[in-house]
Amino acid sequence: MRGTQLARQWRIIRLIENYKRGLSGNELSHELGIPLRTIYRDLEAIQEAGFPIYTEKVGKSSYWKLVDTFRKDFPLPLTATELMSLHMSRDILSIFEGTIFQESIESLFNKVKTVLSPETLRYLENISGRLKIGFASCKDFTSCREAITEISEATAKKRCVEILYKAVSARNETRRKIDPYQIWVMNGGFYLIGFCHLRKTVRTFAMDRIKDFNVLDEQFHLPRDFNLENYLRTAFNVMRGEPEKIRISVSSAAAHVIRERIFHPTQEVRELPDGGAEIFLNVPINYEIISWILGFGSAARVIEPDSLKNRIRDELRAAAANYDKPLAAGEAFTKKMPARLS
Known part of the structure; x- marks a missing residue:
């Protein structure tokens, strides 16, 4: 509900900034297809x-407009919502702290700030503070900052x-020659996709x-028949393999x-009479899909x-067995991840 309200208010702002004469409440209501009372509540918020x-x-009508000084405050042809998007992009890239990408967006915004008035900055901080982007987990890329920058x-x-x-x-490190096709970001991680001369295939x-x-x-030449989307379809998340048809029933x-x-992309969902649903996937069976199902x-x-x-079934039994015997005082839990899942 909260996300829907913010998205609606964002659309209201974008509509107002696109009309120099402004828009009336009725016009906003008609444009967005929502009640006038809701429009006024959003405008107040x-x-x-x-x-x-x-x-x-203007005459018998009242028009909602953007303060002119805000339009003139920025020397580049950016709209107010574009400025806010730039401001909030710092949150999005915060998970890449320690990389050139996060440092670059901070540098860019610091340059933007030098040409904005304190009043405009306060507007941005206030509105952007209402929408925060969170992440469940992320990696520390400080140690591989140079690799990410130069390989990119x-x-x-x-x-x-x-x-x-x-x-x-693998037990040991391997030295490989790679034709780097693509830098890919997935689940908070940086990945290099390219042709591995050691394995004679794309990895x-x-x-x-x-x-x-x-x-x-x-130098290398990118094969014309290489398609990133097709390459990634053979993975559930990151780990690729031979896809298999999977059917899972999920309770209501x-x-x-x-x-x-x-x-x-292969996902299909079918409703069940009891309120549950079945999901059909065509993905490889590996640690990623098993962990997802166990979740x-x-x-x-x-x-x-x-x-x-x-x-x-085997994983659930093994997990349950971990709790059958309590650990003695000071005893460490040393069971390793099964080889078939690593």
Whole structure:
């Protein structure tokens, strides 16, 4: 509800700033298809947040307008909502603290601030403070800042790179020559997608697992038939593999989760008579999909394939067994992740 209200108020601001003469309450109501009473409540909330709008009487009608000084305050042709988006983008990129991307957006906004009046800055702070972007978890990219910066540049210039890589499941590091096709951001992580000359195929590499690198003078040509979207379709999140058809039944208590979100491009949802739902996916069976299913707890049940059903059952039994015997005082929990899940 709160997110819907903010989105609606954002649209009101955008409409007002696009009309120099302003818009009446009735015009806003007609444009957005919502009751006039709701429009007035939103306009009042926008003013209370400090946004520079006011009413001007023209004949028998009152028009809501943007304060002219706000329009003239910025030397570039940016709208008020574009300025607010720039301001809030700092929140979005905050998870990449320690990288050139987060530092660049801070540098850009600091330059913008130098040409804004204190009043305009206060408007931005007030309205932006009403919408915060949070993240469940993120990585510390400080140690791989240089790799992210220079390999990103190598990708743009189509220059080969040599990396020393430590995979999660590997005991030793391997040195590889890579044609860097794409830098990809997923679930708060930076990934390098490129052709691996060691494995003779396109692979995905976590940037924070690159222990050393060297940008080579050699250039590469991006294959015409490479399509990033098609490449990523064979992964549920990051880990790729041979896709299999998966069918999962979700109880009515948790069915809203799969109705309201898109987890994969192949996703299909079918309603069940009891209020639950079934979700169909075509994804590889690996740690990512297993962890996702386990996250539903007892509210989800794998219908097919049997291989996935058995692996979920085994994991639940193993997890339950962890609680059968209490740890002695000072005893450490040392059970490792099963090899099939790592």
